[in-house]
Amino acid sequence: MSPLHLTVTAVLTISGVALQIWSSAPSQNERQYALQLPVILLYSLAAALFLFSAFPESLTEGRALGFGLGGAAGFAAFFMLASFAWLAKTRSRDELAARLLKVSRENAALRRQLLSERSLGEAPRPLAQCTRYELPLRGDRRHRIGMVTGNLANVLGTDVWINPENTRMEMSRVDEPTISATIRYHGARRDHTGQISHDTIALELAQHMAGRSHLSAGQVLATGPGELQESNQVRRVLHVAAVEGEPGSGYRQVMDLGRCIRNILAEVDRIAGAGEPLRSVVLPLLGTGGGNSDLIKTVDTLLAATVGYFQSHPASPIRIVYLLAYTDVQAAACRAALDREPELYPQG
Known part of the structure; x- marks a missing residue:
């Protein structure tokens, strides 16, 4: 050579x-x-x-x-x-x-943006439009996970609404800016002036709690939808003990959010197994309403627990779980979490 x-x-x-x-x-x-x-x-x-x-x-x-x-x-x-x-x-x-790599960069940029917005003192802006974004689970044609934006009262055609309740299962007063108050008011029977004439969901929840002062964190109780069945096509409302109260300090998020999700989805499957056609769930960001929690960590935890449940229960009759994003900041956090989740297919 x-x-x-x-x-x-x-x-x-x-x-x-x-x-x-x-x-x-x-x-x-x-x-x-x-x-x-x-x-x-x-x-x-x-x-x-x-x-x-x-x-x-x-x-x-x-x-x-x-x-x-x-x-x-x-x-x-x-x-x-x-x-x-x-x-x-x-x-x-x-x-x-x-x-x-792309979504990791986007997520890093989002975190910087969120921190910047909070440092400038800008309040999150509520979203008026109800839009949906969803992705299929990798290797699973049955299940999808996504988000829906806007006020829960405007969400139509979702079978199950989740109410992040306190461990005493005491629903909020109807004039408070909470998911609990929204569900209580819109599920109640009202007169022609809009005043509650029969507090349907709150009364049924109180009946379930008869003889008990509180539930353990993560436990779930199911009630009917009241007037939500007619107005929003809701079939069931599930109340999960997601926040704990402390005298003089208010409410704080429970420690094990993953347990909340597993109990919620297991209860939906149980009810569906009894004959009710429950296929879709809207899931608020548990415990974030009072601001005493880490939004991004909460979204990541809820998403990971939902993915894990579907992977361990491939025959679950639930078809889709939506994370509820009420504000622009919540929507950005949910979208980033969905897009970077490796067990979800990107939207084509």
């Missing part, structure tokens, strides 16, 4: 290695597959040059894309085709890695 051939072979090999190392950097995630093409070409040319310079009598023949190839060209073609076949299997992983 001549020094010239050896030098060219070394240059091609070193160039291929350098290009492959560079293309493997996280910053190249979106282009790693495309950058493998020149890498393969460099490796195949180096291998062909070395083989047929060291063993000039070697022969290789074959056909590729309808053309006959022989000698070094045949060897290089074989090497490239075999490499393409292997790389084709890794393309989906490259795409997933690129997506994860």
